[in-house]
Amino acid sequence: MTVGTAVPRADEAARPMTSSEKRVILASSLGTVFEWYDFYLYGSLAAIIGAQFFSVYPEATRNIFALLAFAAGFLVRPFGALVFGRLGDMVGRKYTFLITILIMGISTFCVGLLPSYTTLNAYGIGWVAPVTLLGLRMLQGLALGGEYGGAAVYVAEHAPRGRRGFYTAFIQTTATLGLLLSLIIILSTQGYVNSAYAPTVVTNADGTTTTLTAFQVWGWRIPFLVSVALLAISVWIRLQMHESPAFQKMKAEGTQSKAPLSEAFGQWRNAKWALLALLGLTAGQAVVWYTGQFYALFFIQSILKVDQFTANVMIAWSLILGTGGFLFFGSLSDRIGRKPIILGGCLIAALTYFPLFNLLTANANPALHEAQARVAVVVKTNPAECSFQFNPVGTAKFTKECDIAKALLARSAVSYRTEAVPAGSPTVVNVAGKDFPVSDATFAKSVTAALTEAGYPAANNPTIIKASNPIDIFSGQKLAVVGILTILVLYVTMVYGPIAAALVELFPTRIRYTSMSLPYHIGNGWFGGLLPATAFAMVAQTGDIYFGLWYPIVIALVTFVIGLIFIPETKDRDIFTFDDQPAR
Template sequence: MAVATAVPRSGEAVRPMTAGEKKVILASSLGTVFEWYDFYLYGSLAAIIGAQFFSAYPEATRNIFALLAFAAGFLVRPFGALVFGRLGDMVGRKYTFLVTILIMGISTFAVGLLPSYTTLNAYGIGWVAPVTLLVLRMLQGLALGGEYGGAAVYVAEHAPAGRRGFYTAFIQTTATLGLLLSLIIILSTQGYVNSAYPGTTVTNPDGTTTTLTAFQVWGWRIPFLVSVALLAISVWIRLQMQESPAFKKMKEEGTHSKAPLSEAFGQWKNAKWALLALLGLTAGQAVVWYTGQFYALFFLQSILKVDQFTANVMIAWSLILGTAGFLIFGSLSDRIGRKPIILGGCLIAALTYFPLFNMLTANANPALHAAQASVPVVVKTNPDDCSFQFNPVGTAKFTKECDVAKALLARSAVAYRTDPQPKGTPTVVSINGKDFAVADPAFAKAVPAALTEAGYPPASGNPTVIKAANPIDIFTGQKLAVIGILTILVVYVTMVYGPIAAALVELFPTRIRYTSMSLPYHIGNGWFGGLLPATSFAMVAQTGDIYYGLWYPIVIALFTFVVGLIFIPETKDRDILA
């Protein structure tokens, strides 16, 4: 399949996709479906997975270990980008990302088969379960590090000139579709399994008993196991694919790189573009992406106290309504350029996050919104005793009086201010002028009760908080307003994410393209984006302002806007065979 390099003339009709091009897009995109399907599965089921594989520890500790295993997948992604990017530039795009999807798919499927700690401990090898889980997570992370770059490069190098933005946007679309698919499978499996099968009563290490649903005991494995269908289809299609024409041409001419890592990052003329791609494109894209989908979900559940089912339903509908934006903005970038859309999305998001999230609070939890505006809460403490509660994997302990007070208020989504006190002064929380000392043994119960009395909604039984009875229970003014706000956030995601694959592919020469684009993408999304929820929540706890965490994506998005505007060239008309 040849690749055209001439840009279509103004007004020239764009031909439809050929059957071969459709197959290329499908084969490449299924890996991205895996990426986000697995990501959301593990993130959503972390507490259940912790109970299965770290049951030798107390609940808080097992959740920490589950999150550590989750974080391991993030941390190794850039290393996967280096390993598989190098292979992709040396041996070819097709075979490299065939390997990555096999590793990723088999690892995801294996999580569903992995025996629990309790099962293996009966044979004296309980430790094998958590260790194997960690290994599988790291394999997934390594594979994911090579998957995206291969898919983006493969599609772009098959796309006709003037259509790379539109063609590669399908990869971006299926990322969200993978997220949506996982959400649907989790909700449908949970509903069916729990209604069709009885729960199980288990005895805890301290002698107490807990009743677990069928989904918690074994049903959680089903979403992991059904991923084998995606794997089989994807491998079958990819085995029929040909190598990308750009790589074949380069291979025939003998111009492919013999040492892509040193050429991409050891020579400043190339390394500077990887750095600029990170700071001027992917860092801002990542924080807008994570804010619009994952932080919005976190904000609904952890701060606005919307139940998990309802929050997932609201996010699912926003994804359904907004997903077409990937194709729209990808196609638009073929006409007006990548920079205006990606950087424009960063700028618009940064300028509107505060009012949008304020509107989200007012509509999703009106009682909380009213209480924050009317109930004065003050933390009287010595600021030197307050930690910045950054805790991305849940391992840190914050035990100072100031930390205990702020953590309790942050979990309750209370708006408060800090009144500095002299060193040695005990920390006190004042609610409507009434003081509660943190050192008082009754503090943890007295403060929530006082907040409820003052006007804050209770943790349960809040009649004003949004609630959906089923996935189509959305036709009220409150629910439609929330979905509308979330859809706007998803549209921002489509602006920055739709054209990003084409922009990255076009930024680097063919001989080191796979290696060069994969690293800034995975550092941007894995580290800048992956740290967003933990960083933002720490900022909320530090300041007492539930919106203060938005400064994290706003500052990074604005920084990317400035760097990209000054240093990133427009690339839509580049000949990517060069």
């Protein structure tokens, strides 16, 4: 059965959603969930994948290359937006995002089949494995760059006027649902495979042995391979769909753009709106989104030392509890407007991040919270010798004494201050009155022992939050952490729920796909994607584990100001007649 043939009218806003419209939303959302699922799989399994495809290198180096391949997917998203945005404005929405899902699905399936470095090296072509992996990751990023714009435009152009915020909010749930689905599949597969199959002992290049679980050896491929079933379902559904009514109208009138890229970005009257959409909407939305879902996970794992399983359980519950907010705020934006909700979310987040993350520390790792307030740690160094440790793709090396000291303390979640010493003086870390020279061969071990003795908790400290199973959240400490994380997710739903409708309404039909996709993916792929690396560098630079929050706070406030002044309210705009004029 085909869907999406009716042209919505303004007087349809109050009627119930039709079965045809439900299928449009299902087709668009299901495919986008699947694409996000594919994309997140790699991020969650980066360490295991690094061991498979970069095994010729030491562990630290192969993890760097694995993260570099992950970052490549984010970096190419804007290029995917340009390629597929142009295609979508020229040949249609339906066929374009049918292509994107095929590229994403086939690339993901191929990752599951790709032989490891060790396997191919037996034939003298081990290098083919990592090069192919990087290529597949870039294809995934390109596909994702085209998918979101297509899905958002397609749904919005089917939605009745006055309901676009609610309808497109279903698309907005897909990133969260894709992340949640990937976590569920990974945890389920890992639990089954490791319980049903014995571990494997492998011999390393230096003659030592390492015991690997069955999931680490081969089970990690299963989540990638099962994606082919999701691909088949998604493609079948999308093949039943018709072109969007707005594009059909534009094509029938012969008004579609012949050169969407030059029209969208080569003419200032249109390009300025893409720039304003980036700075006044998507940049702030991106950092709030990444803080609530990704930086929060990084913070509780890497800084608060919560184990991976528990951290994933806490995040998963917050996603389950908070995801309904996308639909609530999307629907609310149909009544009160897109601007007050998106910009309000940016402002509220900026004003409350510091107290919320402080509460997160106090509940997730109370011993750490107490130690930070009680234990004095000082880095005595020449400030000129210290680098700003910004390392978004993991390839930079910081070898100066000051950098070594600060990186160790930042990874240990230690609050410290810096005391300047004359040039040429050795760098020393003082813990509770005792000096530890960085040049000492046992520096890291000695400082770690001193911090533990002074009160900083070890990773196995019993006061650190720990879940024994996926439903082990019913204690005061765990419920408090889930509650804080849920608040952060609700901020995400405020800024992300109405964003698709706002972007669709901001641009004319003839260049809509192209114009909205680029600012969205620059905002989310670059402003958001660089958040963890930037925040860590800021923490290492200052010795304050909360200082990295200034990155999302400042960008969210900039977006609030620019959006308040320059972005128009668009909820009542008729996107069917808004096809031959620049956004205004």
